Amino acid sequence: MNEAAAPLTGRLVSDTPLDREFEERLTEASTLAFRVAYGVLRQREDAEDVAQEAAVRAYRGFTSLRNRDQFRSWLVRIAWRLALDRRKSERRRGVRELKASTTSPVPPNAEELAAGRQTEKRVWAAVDDLPEKLRIVVVLSAIEGHGMREVAALLGLAEGTVKSRLHEARRRLLERLQCVVTGTNRT
Amino acid sequence: MRCDRYEQDLTAGAAGGAITPDLEAHLEGCVSCRERLAEKRALLESVDQVLRMDLDVEPSPALRNRVITRVAEMERERRRIVPGVAAAALAAGLIIVLVAGAWARRRSSTPLESSAVAISPGFPVRDAVTPETHEPLLIPSTPRPLVAATPLVVQTGSRPAVARPASVREPEVLVPPGQEAALQRFVAVLRDGSVPPPPLLLSGASLESLIAPIPLIKIPALETKPLADSVDSPERSPS
Numbered sequence: 001m002n003e004a005a006a007p008l009t010g011r012l013v014s015d016t017p018l019d020r021e022f023e024e025r026l027t028e029a030s031t032l033a034f035r036v037a038y039g040v041l042r043q044r045e046d047a048e049d050v051a052q053e054a055a056v057r058a059y060r061g062f063t064s065l066r067n068r069d070q071f072r073s074w075l076v077r078i079a080w081r082l083a084l085d086r087r088k089s090e091r092r093r094g095v096r097e098l099k100a101s102t103t104s105p106v107p108p109n110a111e112e113l114a115a116g117r118q119t120e121k122r123v124w125a126a127v128d129d130l131p132e133k134l135r136i137v138v139v140l141s142a143i144e145g146h147g148m149r150e151v152a153a154l155l156g157l158a159e160g161t162v163k164s165r166l167h168e169a170r171r172r173l174l175e176r177l178q179c180v181v182t183g184t185n186r187t
Numbered sequence: 188m189r190c191d192r193y194e195q196d197l198t199a200g201a202a203g204g205a206i207t208p209d210l211e212a213h214l215e216g217c218v219s220c221r222e223r224l225a226e227k228r229a230l231l232e233s234v235d236q237v238l239r240m241d242l243d244v245e246p247s248p249a250l251r252n253r254v255i256t257r258v259a260e261m262e263r264e265r266r267r268i269v270p271g272v273a274a275a276a277l278a279a280g281l282i283i284v285l286v287a288g289a290w291a292r293r294r295s296s297t298p299l300e301s302s303a304v305a306i307s308p309g310f311p312v313r314d315a316v317t318p319e320t321h322e323p324l325l326i327p328s329t330p331r332p333l334v335a336a337t338p339l340v341v342q343t344g345s346r347p348a349v350a351r352p353a354s355v356r357e358p359e360v361l362v363p364p365g366q367e368a369a370l371q372r373f374v375a376v377l378r379d380g381s382v383p384p385p386p387l388l389l390s391g392a393s394l395e396s397l398i399a400p401i402p403l404i405k406i407p408a409l410e411t412k413p414l415a416d417s418v419d420s421p422e423r424s425p426s
Contacts, residue, residue: 026254027251030246030250030251030254031245031246034244034245034246034250035242035243035244038241038242038244039238039242042241044244044246044247047246048246048247048250048253051246051250052250052253052254052257055254055257055258056254056257056258056261059258059261060261119233119237120237120241123233123234123237123238124237124241126234127238138238139238139242142235142238142239142242143242144243145239163203166203167199167202167203167204168202170201170202170203170231170234171198171199171202171204173231173234174198174201174202174227174230174231175198177230177234178198178227178230
């Protein structure tokens with residue numbers, strides 16, 4: 001893809017038009033890829049590892065991408081798949097989850113803090129239990145205020161399909177969380 | 188409790204689905220169900236809030252440098268591997284070509300079929316012609332350097348001969364019956380190279396004298412007779 005690797009002067013690898021285009025598109029989409037990975041792993045370091053790997057894979061396949069305007073959605077799907085694979089791999093190895101980082105506002109007292117963390121944990125546990133195709137819709141619609149149209153474009157789906165899946169996901173989340181709130185045991 | 192039957196509709200409505208007319212009518216008269224619907228919507232709103240806040244994260248500034256470093260390393264590795272792979276592929280290709288050539292030479296040392304083109308001069312004509320069987324006569328060649336040709340089963344006597352090593356003799360030639368002398372003259376002229384080879388057919392000879400007429404097959408005349416006109420014939424429909 002490029003003739004010679006340039007030193008780390010702020011540009012990606014070289015000054016070829018292709019590399020410049022890749023860098024521009026990556027700059028625009030890399031944060032989204034990170035957030036998608038974070039939506040699965042909820043560990044900053046792990047999400048950055050996945051985002052880095054997704055960018056590298058995207059670089060490898062950039063020349064063969066038929067429509068480079070779909071780079072953003074392509075990168076999102078790569079990051080999503082890598083994040084899921086990493087999570088499955090960690091579960092198989094029995095890696096204990098570290099404390100999840102959060103950006104929730106700090107409540108004024110410890111009880112509210114604990115309650116907030118508990119709610120957050122329950123919410124993510126319910127999201128993690130969703131089927132994969134419902135889960136990604138929930139995560140993407142919660143990132144950056146994406147509407148149905150943006151989520152549909154990222155996933156390459158019709159808006160009606162996204163709307164239907166989001167409705168089904170929210171219905172399942174509600175049933176799951178209502179059981180938790182009311183204390184009903186539900187597997 | 189009659190409100191229980193609306194539980195699923197309330198959940199679907201809170202999740203963003205349409206409120207059914209039946210539920211809408213019930214909500215107008217049921218405070219409890221209105222409160223339930225509001226609780227469900229609030230729960231989902233809290234879910235949305237948690238997700239939005241947790242996913243509103245930024246990657247560290249080092250991520251970009253990590254990507255650059257990784258890609259640069261990948262490119263360096265690719266440039267290092269590619270020449271080695273190309274050299275290995277070239278060496279493998281040369282080995283394959285050499286092996287294939289040696290194999291081809293070994294196979295060409297086997298005796299030829301009738302399409303063989305190798306011709307050796309001065310070979311003796313066998314007098315073991317078998318006109319009764321009309322077997323083609325095989326003219327053994329004198330040992331010469333290898334000439335590539337198609338394989339052939341050599342008939343010496345009543346059994347095939349074993350192919351000789353390619354480095355020892357040329358492949359042998361199948362000769363049609365009666366043409367051995369003509370072929371011998373042809374080969375001698377080719378070796379000499381000074382006189383154009385004479386035609387295999389003698390001047391003035393006619394093909395008719397060489398080719399036996401093909402006997403005509405007498406086909407006896409067919410006797411035809413009409414079919415019997417029977418009402419039981421299946422081809423005829425009853426009138």
